[in-house]
Amino acid sequence: MPEREEKAFLVSGVTIPVVELLSELQEKRQRTVDRTELRQGILARVYDRIDSDFPKHLERCRAFLRQKSVSATGDGIRETAQQVKSFIEEIGGNAAFWGNPAFPIVWGRVKGESDRTLIIYGMYDVQPADEPNWMSPPFEAAIHTLPHIGECVIARGAYNSKGVLCGLFNSLKTLVETDKIPVNLIFVIEGEEEVGSLQIEEFIRTHRDELKADAAADFDFSQDSRGRVRMHLGLKxxxxxxxxxxxxxxxxxxxxxxxxxxxxxxxxxxxxxxxxxxxxxxxxxxxxxxxxxxxxAPPSAQDMESLEKLKTSFDEKVFLKEMRGICFKCNRQGIDLLVKGLYxxxxxxxxxxxxxxxxxxxxxxxxxxxxxxxxxxxxxxxxxxxxxxxxxxxxxxxxxxxxxxxxxxxTWSKTDVSESVVQDMLAAYRSLDVEPEVWPIATWTAPYFVFSRILGLPVVGGGLGHGGRAHAANEYMTVSGLRDFEKFVVTFLHLAAASQKGVAATPNGS
CATH class of the missing domain: 3.30.70.360 (Alpha-Beta Plaits)
Structure with missing residues (x-):
């Protein structure tokens, strides 16, 4: 009987038996984070610095929220773009405007310690704030105590997504002041997300060679009112x-x-x-x-596995309450409701x-x-x-x-849960004692497709912190959530820097 041909992969010009390669990949996927070690050293110093500087961080976010940036009218867009450019330069990066000068994409880069590179996507524009019944002017960024939620900043963009963006740069500034940014970062921050991201696809295609990276990330306040995190691996x-x-x-x-x-x-x-x-x-x-x-497309087998886990923690009453709803539009429950709503x-x-x-x-x-x-x-x-x-x-x-x-x-975007950047974000949550719900896709939209389907990168989104009422009166972010978010960002970036680069493999053999 002829010997069975052993399958192999060609990796960087070297043929590696498939068994050996799979073993190596399995070891990477099984990386765990020693929480005690993680909280020592540099991260402990960064956490302490965030705590001591947090009053200044909060005021910086409130000042950023007071600056209007309404893409539907153009009000304040150029001024806000300049602020974002200054944020990048403040942490030692290079930044520039691209595209329509009235609605520029702000892009730039910062050198980190590791050889890994992340693209950071974000938005600096907001929706109009013409709804009635704001408890304080929408661009005043006043602090109110909301029942059952706590101390919150009330402002257009607090949750979606200028509060997040400023919190990100607070984290990076703290890293620079205490040590170094651990990973190379490329920023792509747009001012037209709320009107359809009109320039971003052209920008990505034009700068494809300058956007070589290992993954893309988009940060968010992802905790619900219970403190539970929803982590989405795809968008419609x-x-x-x-x-x-x-x-x-x-x-x-x-x-x-x-x-x-x-x-x-x-x-x-x-x-x-x-x-x-x-x-x-x-x-x-x-x-x-x-x-x-x-x-x-129906849910994949992997999606169904995620949904089976999700249904054990998915609280329909809380979900409805957060949407200010009384009943769902279809008479379904549990996993049937999730499949109907998501797919x-x-x-x-x-x-x-x-x-x-x-x-x-x-x-x-x-x-x-x-x-x-x-x-x-x-x-x-x-x-x-x-x-x-x-x-x-x-x-x-x-x-x-x-x-x-x-x-x-x-169009839509989807990322596999096994991608290293997804595992890094899961590890960041767990190192901060949070077990996230993994949602295979979300009903909201953002232009993640430019990274996943044009650049071929895995895309991950998330973060600690809670906010709500996007696109509505009394949009808010919690004060305590902003602090938690900043600590999450530095944790995730350190884990991403320590993660091994993914290996691009091509089959060799039948």
């Missing part, structure tokens, strides 16, 4: 569009809005748009566009505008109605496919006169 994609229905050949006023009594004779563009929107989903908001969900595409109506909405009364047959809609989708679906099927549905159901304007879009 999104298409954001305007739908516009005007009077004309399909009925309705052709030139201008008319008296409401004329609706006895002419159809209403407002009703027509309502009917078009109602054709998209059923009563539980399941998408009923023909063929729309054909390419929806089904959704269509959301962000706003609907038509006719008269001022004080008093005014009878009107409006000439135009508009709706702002976003569609979120997971793996295997792509933005082009989503738009094509959406438009085909309107055409086939007789709503071909409704104009579709795609405002922005980007």
């Amino acid at each position: 994609g999104i298409v954001y569009m305007d739908l516009i229905c005007r009077g004309g050949k399909k009925g309705g006023p052709a030139e201008t809005s008319l008296h409401g009594a004329d609706s006895a004779w002419l159809s209403s563009p407002a009703w027509r748009l309502v009917h078009a929107l109602s054709s998209l989903t059923d009563s539980e908001e399941n998408i009923i566009i023909r063929g729309f969900c054909d390419n929806v 089904s595409p959704i269509i959301n109506i962000n706003g609907f505008r038509t006719g008269y909405d001022g004080p008093g009364t005014k009878t009107l047959l409006p000439r135009k109605a508009t709706a702002k809609v976003d569609i979120r989708f997971g793996p295997k679906m792509e933005p082009e496919e989503v738009v094509e099927k959406f438009k085909a549905h309107l055409f086939s159901t007789g709503f071909d006169d409704i104009e579709v304007r795609v405002r922005d879009s980007y």
Whole structure:
């Protein structure tokens, strides 16, 4: 009998038997952190320095939050970009602006002690703050005590995500003042995330050769109101569009809005748009566009394993409470609820505008109605496919006169739990006595795809700290959570620096 050919991998020009390579990889994955050793030496000094300097750190974050940076209007964007550039330069880095000078991407780099390199993604823009019922002005960054939560900074961007960004640079400044930054860092901080990250894909493709790294990271306040961490390994994609229905050949006023009594004779563009929107989903908001969900990928075996673990700690009541909800939109529980919420595409109506909405009364047959809609989708679906099927549905159901304007879009991202940077972040949580919930994908979106699917890097996001009410009145971050977040950042960076570089292997043999 001929000898069985042993499979091997070619690594850096050397052929290594697969058994030996797998053994080495297994040892890397089984790295554990000695908590006693971790809290000694440099990290202990950094933690102490964060504690002693924390009043200054908090005030620096509050000052940063007072600076407006509303990307929808451009208010304060350039000034905030300059502050971010100064943050990078303050820790010994080089930084520059790229792209649209009114909404520049701030990018730069800092040399660390190890040969590992992380790309740090972030955002410095925020949503408008025109909601009523703020307990203090949204750009005052006042401190309030919230019931059952504690002392909090109330401000637009406190949670999403300028509080996080300033906390990150507080951590890095402390590292520089106490020792050194342990890992090479490349910063990509944008000012258009809230309006669709319009320049970041071009930036990444243009600078591909200058963005060679081992992984990418995005920090966040990831603890819920119970203190439990949600760590997401993927994000959905999104298409954001305007739908516009005007009077004309399909009925309705052709030139201008008319008296409401004329609706006895002419159809209403407002009703027509309502009917078009109602054709998209059923009563539980399941998408009923023909063929729309054909390419929806179900949870993988690894995802199901994560969900089985997650269901033991997932508290539906707490989850609803944090969303200010009373009941879920579908009658499901446990793992069925998680699968439905995380893997089904959704269509959301962000706003609907038509006719008269001022004080008093005014009878009107409006000439135009508009709706702002976003569609979120997971793996295997792509933005082009989503738009094509959406438009085909309107055409086939007789709503071909409704104009579709795609405002922005980007695709999904997914990272394997076995990636070393994911394991480093898990180890950072555990070294600080926190066991995170691992969510295989999230329903929110960010342009992680530029790192995972263009640069081919694993992407991880997370951090200690708690905040809430993003995009709403009384957005907040907890004061104590900011301190915990800063300690988490330095812990993670030290673990990432100590982690061995991943090995790029190509099969050699049958």
